[in-house]
Amino acid sequence: xxxxxxxxxxxxxxxxxxxxxxxxxxxxxxxxxxxxxxxxxxxxxxxxxxxxxxxxxxxxxxxxxxxxxxxxxxxxxxxxxxxxxxxxxxxxxxxxxxxxxxxxxxxxxxxxxxxxxxxxxxxxxxxxxxxxxxxxxxxxxxxxxxxxxxxxxxxxxxxxxxxxxxxxxxxxxxxxxxxxxxxxxxxxxxxxxxxxxxxxxxxxxxxxxxxxxxxxxxxxxxxxxxxxxxxxxxxxxxxxxxxxxxxxxxxxxxxxxxxxxxxxxxxxxxxxxxxxxxxxxxxxxxxxxxxxxxxxxxxxxxxxxxxxxxxxxxxxxxxxxxxxxxxxxxxxxxxxxxxxxxxxxx
Amino acid sequence: xxxxxxxxxxxxxxxxxxxxxxxxxxxxxxxxxxxxxxxxxxxxxxxxxxxxxxxxxxxxxxxxxxxxxxxxxxxxxxxxxxxxxxxxxxxxxxxxxxxxxxxxxxxxxxxxxxxxxxxxxxxxxxxxxxxxxxxxxxxxxxxxxxxxxxxxxxxxxxxxxxxxxxxxxxxxxxxxxxxxxxxxxxxxxxxxxxxxxxxxxxxxxxxxxxxxxxxxxxxxxxxxxxxxxxxxxxxxxxxxxxxxxxxxxxxxxxxxxxxxxxxxxxxxxxxxxxxxxxxxxxxxxx
Numbered sequence: 001x002x003x004x005x006x007x008x009x010x011x012x013x014x015x016x017x018x019x020x021x022x023x024x025x026x027x028x029x030x031x032x033x034x035x036x037x038x039x040x041x042x043x044x045x046x047x048x049x050x051x052x053x054x055x056x057x058x059x060x061x062x063x064x065x066x067x068x069x070x071x072x073x074x075x076x077x078x079x080x081x082x083x084x085x086x087x088x089x090x091x092x093x094x095x096x097x098x099x100x101x102x103x104x105x106x107x108x109x110x111x112x113x114x115x116x117x118x119x120x121x122x123x124x125x126x127x128x129x130x131x132x133x134x135x136x137x138x139x140x141x142x143x144x145x146x147x148x149x150x151x152x153x154x155x156x157x158x159x160x161x162x163x164x165x166x167x168x169x170x171x172x173x174x175x176x177x178x179x180x181x182x183x184x185x186x187x188x189x190x191x192x193x194x195x196x197x198x199x200x201x202x203x204x205x206x207x208x209x210x211x212x213x214x215x216x217x218x219x220x221x222x223x224x225x226x227x228x229x230x231x232x233x234x235x236x237x238x239x240x241x242x243x244x245x246x247x248x249x250x251x252x253x254x255x256x257x258x259x260x261x262x263x264x265x266x267x268x269x270x271x272x273x274x275x276x277x278x279x280x281x282x283x284x285x286x287x288x289x290x291x292x293x294x295x296x297x298x299x300x301x302x303x304x305x306x307x308x309x310x311x312x313x314x315x316x317x318x319x320x321x322x323x324x325x326x327x328x329x330x331x332x333x334x335x336x337x338x339x340x341x342x343x344x345x346x
Numbered sequence: 347x348x349x350x351x352x353x354x355x356x357x358x359x360x361x362x363x364x365x366x367x368x369x370x371x372x373x374x375x376x377x378x379x380x381x382x383x384x385x386x387x388x389x390x391x392x393x394x395x396x397x398x399x400x401x402x403x404x405x406x407x408x409x410x411x412x413x414x415x416x417x418x419x420x421x422x423x424x425x426x427x428x429x430x431x432x433x434x435x436x437x438x439x440x441x442x443x444x445x446x447x448x449x450x451x452x453x454x455x456x457x458x459x460x461x462x463x464x465x466x467x468x469x470x471x472x473x474x475x476x477x478x479x480x481x482x483x484x485x486x487x488x489x490x491x492x493x494x495x496x497x498x499x500x501x502x503x504x505x506x507x508x509x510x511x512x513x514x515x516x517x518x519x520x521x522x523x524x525x526x527x528x529x530x531x532x533x534x535x536x537x538x539x540x541x542x543x544x545x546x547x548x549x550x551x552x553x554x555x556x557x558x559x560x561x562x563x564x565x566x567x568x569x570x571x572x573x574x575x576x577x578x579x580x581x582x583x584x585x586x587x588x589x590x591x592x593x594x595x596x597x598x599x600x601x602x603x604x605x606x607x608x609x610x611x612x613x614x615x616x617x618x619x620x621x622x623x624x625x626x627x628x629x630x631x632x
Contacts, residue, residue, distance in 0.1 A: 002590065002591060002594065003594050003595065004519060004522065004591055004594075004595045004599050004600070004603060005514075005515040005516075005518040005519050005522075006515055006599070007508055007512060007515050007516065007519060007596075007598075007599050007602060008508060008509040008511060008512030008515060009503060009504045009506070009507075009508060009509060009598065010503075010506040010507050010508065010509045011503070011506075012501075012503045012506050013506075016501075016506075017500060020496070020499065020500060021496060022465070024487045024488060024496065024499075025465060026461065026462070026465045027488060028487075028488050028489050029388060029461045029464065029465060030461060031488060031489070032387075032489075033384070033457050033458075033461060036387075037457065039450055039453070039454070040453075040454050040457055044433055044437060044447070044450075044451065045437045045438075045447060061428040061431065061432055062422070062425065062428050074417070074418070076417065076425045076426065076429060078429070078432060079428075079429050079432030079433040079435070079436055080432070080436060083436075086451075086454055087455070087458065088415070088417075088426045088429040088430075090417060109458070110462075111462055111465065111466065116506075125416060125417050125418055126413070126414050126415075126416075126459075126462055127415070127416075127417045127426075128417055128418065148422060148425040148428070149422070150417050150418055150422050150425055151417065151418040173507060173508075173510045179506065184499075184500070184501050184505075185501045185505045185506065186499075187499070187501045187502065187505050188494050188498050188499050190493070190494050191494065191499050192487060192488050192493065192494075323620050325613075325616075325617060
């Protein structure tokens with residue numbers, strides 16, 4: 001009988017069963033509250049913006065201070081940012097990307113972390129006890145225009161939050177210290193925590209919509225590239241939109257370089273980069289230059305990996321395309337944020 | 347109910363305790379019954395808060411509410427009051443409407459505060475160890491008798507993942523998974539591969555590209571899936587691996603291998619249909 005290598009499994013954190021039981025206990029209370037108090041369960045009423053009369057008899061609110069927006073802040077979103085929210089939503093600003101985009105994660109409604117993607121901050125204040133990294137969003141500065149700074153994360157808190165974020169989006173293992181401060185994994189398809197996450201995700205949907213619109217706006221190609229310079233510029237634009245995803249996944253500020261073999265004219269290529277759930281990278285190339293049909297190029301990653309990509313014609317669209325998969329194991333060990341690759345004629 | 351004047355005075359003050367007597371009485375008259383009712387419902391033993399005769403009760407209830415809402419003692423801990431009044435501002439067209447919305451929002455916050463107070467100070471706090479008795483694990487996790495029990499939802503210790511220090515063994519396991527997956531991939535019916543590819547790429551079986559690769563209509567593909575379900579094929583893979591490796595290896599390691607092989611099969615389908623052969627039908631299906 002074949003013997004498998006002996007895998008070394010992590011020791012579950014002490015008290016994980018109790019933590020799960022406590023989370024369900026509070027969720028049970030929450031469901032009871034909703035059943036017993038129909039008003040409690042409803043999303044807050046809101047008039048259409050044109051019908052609102054601001055500050056009628058309610059005094060002056062403190063001005064928003066988004067001009068002070070910076071990484072490491074804890075901010076309270078203004079009452080109009082998430083119309084469906086029944087509670088004040090605080091967010092941690094985890095990173096600033098390029099083009100005025102920020103990575104933020106909301107603090108959760110409960111005092112226990114639900115899953116391994118929620119982190120117990122160790123703070124005493126109820127609204128800031130649990131940070132939900134699974135619900136992180138990249139948002140434009142304008143989405144945070146109506147918010148107030150209320151506190152800062154310490155450097156250690158910021159580093160821990162980013163580590164949990166990396167764990168969620170790239171599968172990086174958590175340290176034992178952080179594993180002690182997150183919830184339990186979801187292993188059952190009918191786990192009620194899935195419904196809880198769906199609720200929380202819906203609440204943040206306006207931010208996701210705003211981010212999508214903003215990205216579409218800034219990555220809209222202006223004209224068809226015709227020269228090498230224009231091609232590279234266009235290529236850069238496509239890369240940048242995806243690069244943000246890598247940067248989001250790595251939790252580091254975007255420092256990507258796009259290095260192309262400049263020794264020859266490479267006409268209009270586009271590349272979209274997908275990161276698979278197992279960490280593999282899928283590079284999807286297309287070309288509008290029909291002379292590339294059936295031509296093969298090398299994809300050079302860090303001068304090490306040289307898979308080839310052949311451009312084939314799609315019988316329906318007439319577009320030339322080719323894909324290449326770079327296995328996770330062959331990616332540079334120093335992370336995606338410093339990935340460079342070239343497309344080269346052999 | 348508190349008057350607008352009382353609400354506004356409270357808004358300006360740092361805490362209930364600093365409000366004038368009349369304001370304090372109005373506000374605590376609103377907050378205390380909500381909190382006491384909720385705390386009592388959750389845990390009658392939570393004293394003295396739930397003791398209706400306790401003289402300090404209104405102060406405690408108001409303190410609980412403010413403590414629950416207060417985010418920080420740092421820069422600007424009172425911004426939540428701006429949020430509360432702003433939410434009310436957006437909810438009503440008239441002063442009465444806004445006031446009603448304010449009361450509703452504040453009442454909801456009181457209820458959430460009572461919920462967390464009961465959770466924090468209640469039974470589990472006094473009995474921090476979850477009983478390992480079967481009846482504890484057999485109780486429904488959320489009170490729904492048809493829902494999963496706590497025992498169903500408890501992760502197996504291996505769900506916490508592999509120890510990073512065991513990377514070499516994990517890599518070796520991956521190599522075995524790759525080898526096994528390549529073997530099983532060759533035996534998968536071609537249309538099952540298309541179905542698996544559709545699942546991996548989250549496409550419905552009716553998607554144009556899926557049908558193009560399958561080389562048939564949706565009804566034919568669905569019939570194939572009925573007669574030779576993908577799930578059944580994957581179960582055969584799993585049981586075959588179980589039979590091969592099960593007797594000699596820990597069950598969690600075998601489960602890990604099965605998961606990796608099935609994941610790898612998905613990857614192979616992705617490579618098959620998304621790379622060099624894109625735009626072509628499967629030769630076998632023509």
